[in-house]
Amino acid sequence: MLSKPWGQRRERYDFVVIGSGYGGAITAARLANADVNPKPSVCILERGKEWAVGSFPDSAEGYAANLRGTGNPLDLYEFLNFDQISVLKGSGLGGTSLVNANVAIRPDKEVFELDGWPKALTLDELAPYYALADEALNVMAHPRAAALAKVQALERRAVQIGGHAQHVPLAVNFTTGPNPQGMHQKECTDCGDCLTGCNVGAKNTLYMNYLPLAQKAARRSSRR
Ligand code: SF4
Secondary structure, three states, X not given: OOOOOHHHOOOOOOEEEEOOOHHHHHHHHHHHOOOOOOOOOEEEEOOOEOOOOOOOOOOHHHHHHOXXXXXXXXXXXXXXXXXXXXXXXXXXOXXXXXXXXXXXXXXXXXXXXXXXXXXXXXXXXXXXXXXXXXXXXOOEEOOOHHHOHHHHHHHHHHHHOOOOOOOOEEOEXXXXXXXXXXXXXXXXXXXXOOOOOOOOOOEOOXXXXXXXXXXXXXXXXXXX
C-alpha cells in the first residue's frame, strides 16, 4: 500500500499537497524529487481511500454502492450535474485517474487561442512538459487497436463519411512486469472496465507512477 495511517504522520512537513489527482500527485512527485539538498519533506492529503488493484467495484450494484453522496465519504465515484455539463470524478488515492478512460490527447492548438487563456502558455511552450508527462504515464497507442471490434465499427462508420478513425494515445500498460517506478503491472486484457477502475493493474493511473515516484523520494529523505 502507498498510503500511511494518519497516526504515522510527522509533526511538520516542508510541503503539504492537497489532493492526489493529476495536479497533486505530479506536484508532490516533483517537489519530493527536487534537485535540492536536503530533499523537502512532502505530505499528500487525500480525502478518499487507497484502492488496491482488484478492489474496484465491477457491477452496477457495486457502482451504485460506491457513489459519493449516499452516506460514506470514502466512496469512489462522484457524479456532479451542472446546467451544461455533467462530470464523473474519482475520489481516492490517485483521484480521477482511477476512473477515467486513460485517453491522453494533447489539446488542439486553437484551445490555447481562446479568450481568457494566458497568452504565454501555448501548445509549443508546453510541448516539452506534455512529453515529460507522456513518459511518466507511459502513453502509447493500443498495439492491437485495429483488431478490436469497437475500433473496426468506428472505422467502418468513419469511412462512410469520408474519413478514418484515429487511434488515440492511451495511458495503459501493454506488457507485464515492473514499471520504471517499481510497481508491478499486468498487460491490458481489453476488459473495458477502465471507467469503474482497473482490476487488472494495467491502467497507468497516478497510483502506478507519480505517487510511487513521490513515495520513493520520501523514503530516501526519511532515511537521512
Ligand atoms: S485491463 Fe481493462 S480496465 Fe484495465 S486498462 Fe485494460 S481495458 Fe481498462
